[in-house]
Amino acid sequence: MSAGFNAISAMLKARSGLIVGPDKLYLLETRLAAMMRREGARDLDALADKLRPGNALEHEVVEAMTTNESLFFRDTKPFDALRLRILPRLHATRPAGAPLRIWSAAASTGQEAYSIAMxxxxxGAALGSRRIEIVGTDIAREPLQRAREGLYSQFEIQRGLPMQLLVKYFSKEEAQWRIKPALRAAVTFREWNLLADLRALGQFDVVFCRNVLIYFDAPTKTRVLEAMARQIAADGVLFLGGAETALGLTHAFHTAAGETAAYTPAAALARVA
Amino acid sequence: MSTLTCLVVDDSRVVRIVARRMLEHRGFSVVEAEDGEKALAVCRAQMPDAVLLDWNMPIMNGIEFLQHLRAEFGPDKPPVVFCTTENDMSYVEQAIAAGAQEFIMKPFDEEILAGKFAQVGLL
Structure with a gap:
């Protein structure tokens, strides 16, 4: 591998935890192609030469490599679990007036967070007057800006979103579809690196962190999972992607009985929080 | 499980061919009709398991077909998925009111089609 590839790969790991091995050279070249053309960089070596710690271009490379596809109600199981079991249980066991807090930890363009909000x-009535706070975070600024705008293409609103919910929660703006203000107001988006200190985000009852860990190496996965465990209530739930697991990486989580790709914090770590 | 049959109703032969390919790829057997009236005749002869339905067609359009279908055969079977270039909210609302289960806005691809069929329990 070229020195440029190695430098960019090391920077990505340090800044975001993202692992880009030599087998992912094509991914790096594809995702950075437009940027390289614009910068007049004929290859990765030339692009790497222009990167400086913390400069705008470095940030842009991180964004380009960490922005991933998002769709409404991706994999229906966690959403069914949330609706049918988890939110009713948490609502029944929490004191009146205490909000339930849900975190979409790799929010990208916001579809997951808005699916939760929907x-x-x-x-409605099943949650009484319980306040549900939904926080979407992502390391990348540009997709979060799109998430805040809540504006989606026709292609995006056709993937996973039932038409009844489209009619209820979206309005059409020319060729695009915008989430209505009330639903937009239900979600707060914040730029946040999962490798950074998570404590300022506060305690959550449910965390969606799906298809993120797959990009990390094992020590980084463990570090992120253990940091998350401290932010999840003892009776809370973490959802990982279908191809991910917390098992074998940390003792901070147990599998959640009866659910798929769902975990509850182990008591010892939860107490530390 | 036996093969499910989908009736593709569209006055465009090209759309019917494209939809047929996608549906057959997903394991459906496909029958075709080029307008709502012919589609009703197909349903009366042998009810399909699903209908993929265009909106604008000669003789009888998609919404009229759906209204006839629901009036004659009951409110929710077979599932009907609209597939149309109409993409204003009012059309989606009319489709819901008439008893459609889902709504695809053209242009579409196999992922969208399969996703919508999965949403209504056909895949």
């Missing part, structure tokens, strides 16, 4: 809105 579920909470649809549950």
């Amino acid at each position: 579920i909470a809105a649809e549950m």
